[in-house]
Amino acid sequence: MENSQLTGTQRTLKLLQLLLILVPFTLPLWVQNEYYVHSILGRIFIYTILVVSLDLVVGYIGDISIGHAGLFAVGAYTMGILNSTAAANAGSTMHLFLEWPFLPSLIVAVIVTGFFGFLLGFPSLRTSGPYLAVTTIAYGLIIYTFINEQEGLTNGTKGIQMARLNFFGVNFNDNKFIWIVYPFLLLVMYLKSNLSKSFWGRAFEAIKFSNIAAESSGISKVRFKLTAFIMSACIAGLAGALFCHLDSYIAPNTFSMDFSVLALMALIFGGVRSTFGNIIGMALVVILPDLFTWFKDFRLMVFGILLLLCLFFLPNGLAGLLKKYFPKLFEKQHPIFTKEDKAPAEFMTDNKSTELSPLSLSKVEMRFGGLVAVNKLDLNIKPGSIHGLMGPNGSGKSTTVNVITGLYNQTAGDVSAFGKSIGKMKTFERAQLGIARTFQNLQLFADLTVLENVQVGLHKHYKSSFLAVLLGLPSVAKEERQKQVEAYRLLEFVGLAHLANEQAKNLAYGQSRRLEIARAMALKPKLILLDEPAAGLTTLEINEFNEIILKIKHAGIAVLLIEHHMDMMMKISDEITVLDFGKKIAEGIPADVQKNPEVVKAYLGSEGATHA
Numbered sequence: 001m002e003n004s005q006l007t008g009t010q011r012t013l014k015l016l017q018l019l020l021i022l023v024p025f026t027l028p029l030w031v032q033n034e035y036y037v038h039s040i041l042g043r044i045f046i047y048t049i050l051v052v053s054l055d056l057v058v059g060y061i062g063d064i065s066i067g068h069a070g071l072f073a074v075g076a077y078t079m080g081i082l083n084s085t086a087a088a089n090a091g092s093t094m095h096l097f098l099e100w101p102f103l104p105s106l107i108v109a110v111i112v113t114g115f116f117g118f119l120l121g122f123p124s125l126r127t128s129g130p131y132l133a134v135t136t137i138a139y140g141l142i143i144y145t146f147i148n149e150q151e152g153l154t155n156g157t158k159g160i161q162m163a164r165l166n167f168f169g170v171n172f173n174d175n176k177f178i179w180i181v182y183p184f185l186l187l188v189m190y191l192k193s194n195l196s197k198s199f200w201g202r203a204f205e206a207i208k209f210s211n212i213a214a215e216s217s218g219i220s221k222v223r224f225k226l227t228a229f230i231m232s233a234c235i236a237g238l239a240g241a242l243f244c245h246l247d248s249y250i251a252p253n254t255f256s257m258d259f260s261v262l263a264l265m266a267l268i269f270g271g272v273r274s275t276f277g278n279i280i281g282m283a284l285v286v287i288l289p290d291l292f293t294w295f296k297d298f299r300l301m302v303f304g305i306l307l308l309l310c311l312f313f314l315p316n317g318l319a320g321l322l323k324k325y326f327p328k329l330f331e332k333q334h335p336i337f338t339k340e341d342k343a344p345a346e347f348m349t350d351n352k353s354t355e356l357s358p359l360s361l362s363k364v365e366m367r368f369g370g371l372v373a374v375n376k377l378d379l380n381i382k383p384g385s386i387h388g389l390m391g392p393n394g395s396g397k398s399t400t401v402n403v404i405t406g407l408y409n410q411t412a413g414d415v416s417a418f419g420k421s422i423g424k425m426k427t428f429e430r431a432q433l434g435i436a437r438t439f440q441n442l443q444l445f446a447d448l449t450v451l452e453n454v455q456v457g458l459h460k461h462y463k464s465s466f467l468a469v470l471l472g473l474p475s476v477a478k479e480e481r482q483k484q485v486e487a488y489r490l491l492e493f494v495g496l497a498h499l500a501n502e503q504a505k506n507l508a509y510g511q512s513r514r515l516e517i518a519r520a521m522a523l524k525p526k527l528i529l530l531d532e533p534a535a536g537l538t539t540l541e542i543n544e545f546n547e548i549i550l551k552i553k554h555a556g557i558a559v560l561l562i563e564h565h566m567d568m569m570m571k572i573s574d575e576i577t578v579l580d581f582g583k584k585i586a587e588g589i590p591a592d593v594q595k596n597p598e599v600v601k602a603y604l605g606s607e608g609a610t611h612a
Contacts, residue, residue, distance in 0.1 A: 024182050028175040037175040044286050045181045046242050051267050051278045052188050053235035059272030061228045062208030063124050064133040066260045067140030071233045073255035074116050075240025077147055078109035080160035080250050089161050109241035110234045117233020121226040140260055148252040159251030162244050181242055188235055189275050194472040199462045206445050206456045213443035215427040218460035265303050269310055271317025280318050334501040341485045342492055356419040358527035358558035364413035366403050373399040375582040386559040388573035392602055396582035397562045398440055401531050405437050406430045432460050436525035438516040440532045446505035453504050454487035457522025490518040510541045529560045534568055546572050
């Protein structure tokens with residue numbers, strides 16, 4: 001595979017981008033006005049760091065947080081307690097001034113805030129939407145109340161006065177403060193950019209669009225959500241620690257819930273998942289009240305009106321508007337594939353059949369209160385075979401699949417795969433063991449490209465460490481290229497290679513079904529569960545799907561096929577199990593099952609069975 005080649009226009013834009021990045025470094029050399037550089041620009045930079053932290057949770061994970069002012073406060077007050085001096089706070093009621101140097105204090109502030117983010121992450125595992133938003137509000141209010149009331153530790157409403165910031169005898173409390181803040185902003189944006197373009201970023205977005213599909217691709221929701229909240233908190237803590245030295249003073253009123261709301265507004269104004277949007281959104285929030293004196297008295301009301309207008313007319317924020325009218329400025333570089341990247345016919349033969357049964361169910365029951373959805377089901381799938389699972393609507397087919405993949409824990413009985421009991425395993429653990437699936441109702445990651453959807457399926461095969469991903473090491477880029485080729489080959493396998501760079505939400509229905517199979521195959525499974533893959537397809541598409549499923553079988557992968565299409569099941573299944581009201585009523589080769597009176601009765605009713 002070749003890397004995408006930059007055009008002349010793109011190279012010019014890259015050069016201009018580099019020059020713009022360097023401009024703030026020069027400001028202290030030729031601008032004397034401290035208000036515009038130190039106070040306004042410095043505030044924009046620090047608050048943008050906070051918005052970047054919020055973007056990780058809201059933009060990538062999809063959880064709404066209205067408590068980030070609390071995390072911002074933790075970082076600020078940790079820095080204040082560690083870095084301030086007793087001399088700078090004469091007459092203070094505080095009992096503790098450690099007088100640490102700036103850099104160690106900054107590191108500890110980031111770590112302490114990360115721990116608070118870890119605690120905040122746990123509610124996100126059980127709640128979402130408005131319930132989580134309310135939880136984050138409460139979290140922020142608890143922190144605000146603590147710093148307001150604990151005068152012995154935080155000096156309460158009197159606040160903490162910071163000592164002057166000096167390095168090597170040079171005062172950085174003037175415009176030169178930009179030389180400290182701006183590099184941290186660039187660092188945070190660099191780390192966020194690396195993360196968003198990696199398999200970590202795709203995992204975050206997968207969780208946002210569908211927890212179930214993400215876990216079925218081998219992604220641990222617990223691990224990635226907690227990591228997102230911890231990293232978000234660390235960045236918010238960094239912003240808070242830097243904020244201490246912006247005005248050389250901190251007090252509780254800065255960290256009220258109003259500030260959390262303004263940060264969220266800035267993110268929405270600018271546009272989520274956009275570095276440029278993070279900057280421009282916060283710049284508006286900082287500059288507008290300064291431009292119009294009357295604005296300050298009605299700040300939240302005016303911002304609320306602007307927010308409603310933005311959500312209605314600019315759902316993707318100002319960054320989305322600019323992308324629409326100046327696409328060249330934000331054009332995403334897509335990988336280019338060569339003929340050598342196309343998979344040889346035997347590329348999927350790594351998964352050889354084994355003597356162990358890919359799946360065995362023994363006396364499995366699934367009850368929902370008094371309803372028995374699966375009733376003492378015994379099922380055994382042979383290695384390298386296509387096993388059909390049939391039954392009328394409501395017979396328990398999809399429930400059985402959900403029990404096998406861990407979405408439901410069986411009420412009784414045992415589920416084992418490859419000779420190992422998996423009944424207590426999480427969904428992502430079963431996926432990592434080699435059990436892949438598709439869904440009766442499509443579960444694609446809409447905003448990701450077709451290629452990226454398949455790369456989500458390859459998630460468990462990435463080996464790069466989290467630190468290597470953040471730093472953007474060459475080994476990470478090399479691994480990413482390799483996985484792109486693997487994903488492209490899977491798209492060739494299902495006939496979607498020509499749509500590799502198309503967004504998944506733009507696919508036709510039949511193409512979306514193919515993409516789900518490609519994503520499931522990316523897991524490199526030993527068993528794949530296809531839950532009604534032919535639903536809604538034409539006869540021609542069904543025949544094409546038959547060929548794909550037979551190719552999967554020939555690669556040595558066992559298939560559990562759940563379908564309503566009788567012709568399809570009879571044509572490609574080696575063995576069929578039929579359910580009715582959660583109970584197995586027939587099992588055997590297709591010809592025998594088709595003639596079974598119980599099966600005929602289940603589908604046609606007793607009167608229809610008599611006529612048959």
